[in-house]
Amino acid sequence: MRMHKIAVIGDEDSILGFRALGVSVFPAKNGKEAEEALRAAARRDYAVIYITETHASEIIDVITEYSQAPLPVVLTIPDTRGGQGAAMEKIRRTVEKALGADILFGREGNA
Amino acid sequence: MEIRVSPTRMQLLQLKKSHAMAVRGHKLLKDKLDELMKQFLELVKRDRELREEVDEKLSEAFRGFLIARGAMSSSAVDAALMYPKEQISLKASRRHIMNIEVPEFEWSFEGQEDRTNIYPYGFAYTSPELDTAIRLLSEAMPSLVELAEVEKSVELLAGEIEKTRRRVNALEHVVIPQQEASIKYITMKLDEAERANITRLMKVKEIVGERSV
Numbered sequence: 470m471r472m473h474k475i476a477v478i479g480d481e482d483s484i485l486g487f488r489a490l491g492v493s494v495f496p497a498k499n500g501k502e503a504e505e506a507l508r509a510a511a512r513r514d515y516a517v518i519y520i521t522e523t524h525a526s527e528i529i530d531v532i533t534e535y536s537q538a539p540l541p542v543v544l545t546i547p548d549t550r551g552g553q554g555a556a557m558e559k560i561r562r563t564v565e566k567a568l569g570a571d572i573l574f575g576r577e578g579n580a
Numbered sequence: 581m582e583i584r585v586s587p588t589r590m591q592l593l594q595l596k597k598s599h600a601m602a603v604r605g606h607k608l609l610k611d612k613l614d615e616l617m618k619q620f621l622e623l624v625k626r627d628r629e630l631r632e633e634v635d636e637k638l639s640e641a642f643r644g645f646l647i648a649r650g651a652m653s654s655s656a657v658d659a660a661l662m663y664p665k666e667q668i669s670l671k672a673s674r675r676h677i678m679n680i681e682v683p684e685f686e687w688s689f690e691g692q693e694d695r696t697n698i699y700p701y702g703f704a705y706t707s708p709e710l711d712t713a714i715r716l717l718s719e720a721m722p723s724l725v726e727l728a729e730v731e732k733s734v735e736l737l738a739g740e741i742e743k744t745r746r747r748v749n750a751l752e753h754v755v756i757p758q759q760e761a762s763i764k765y766i767t768m769k770l771d772e773a774e775r776a777n778i779t780r781l782m783k784v785k786e787i788v789g790e791r792s793v
Binding site: 472473474475482483485486487488489490491492516517519536537539540542544546547548556557560563564566567568569 | 617620624627628631634635638639641642645646649657658661667668669670671672674681682683685689699713714717718721724725727728729731732734735736737738739741742745
């Protein structure tokens with residue numbers, strides 16, 4: 470079992486605070502920089518990589534590449550603009566893919 | 581549907597064997613699918629709870645940062661956060677859910693035992709919003725790590741469920757009906773041959789009987 474690290478990628482304003490917790494912070498100004506940071510981090514010992522939603526939506530293809538292997542885990546987090554529901558949308562899509570129908574969220578009203 | 585088997589007894593035996601196998605496989609896969617589904621739904625539920633919690637906490641923390649950056653110069657914020665007191669150590673291992681490898685994380689904050697003093701700076705030159713934001717972030721950390729674990733598991737399980745469901749459907753709607761049709765076809769053919777044989781024997785007997793008279 471190796472030691473792993475946690476990385477955060479996103480616009481500097483949003484993610485700066487993570488530095489205080491000893492999490493590696495990779496500021497990225499746009500999707501391209503975020504992609505480079507993500508690929509570099511995935512090659513190294515980062516087991517969990519958080520990406521702010523705004524950047525994540527630009528490089529969704531790259532993130533999907535990492536979805537089949539157990540590690541690293543690439544996750545989206547909201548940024549200073551607040552969550553735009555992309556994460557929930559992703560869960561909904563995964564459920565739909567697995568079950569063939571969106572039973573979970575459709576049922577919510579009377580649950 | 582075109583049936584391409586030679587109607588022999590050997591074929592029939594073989595087909596019956598593989599049909600039994602297919603039916604058993606179908607049942608097993610269906611059981612697996614049910615169990616996967618159960619696990620999956622539990623994980624999704626947890627995933628959603630965590631997601632809501634994390635989104636809320638982080639948004640709040642980020643708002644705090646924004647205010648802090650407004651109140652302080654950005655170089656002051658940079659300087660304050662330059663040397664983190666905390667170090668997160670994360671151990672990743674693997675766990676198996678229904679024979680699928682999912683990650684499992686064990687983690688802790690290193691360095692600082694006292695959870696009330698996590699701030700890597702003195703309080704003199706920083707705004708109180710920064711303190712709140714950092715406290716919120718560090719509170720969100722356990723949920724964030726668990727979220728990573730759960731969300732990855734959900735993703736991997738979803739892939740497995742899709743695969744299993746496709747197999748179940750292929751067996752149920754293609755393989756098994758095809759085998760049944762083939763078995764029926766061979767049985768009919770063999771019965772037909774049997775009947776033809778009997779009539780022929782009867783006819784021969786008749787002819788032989790006529791001659792001997």
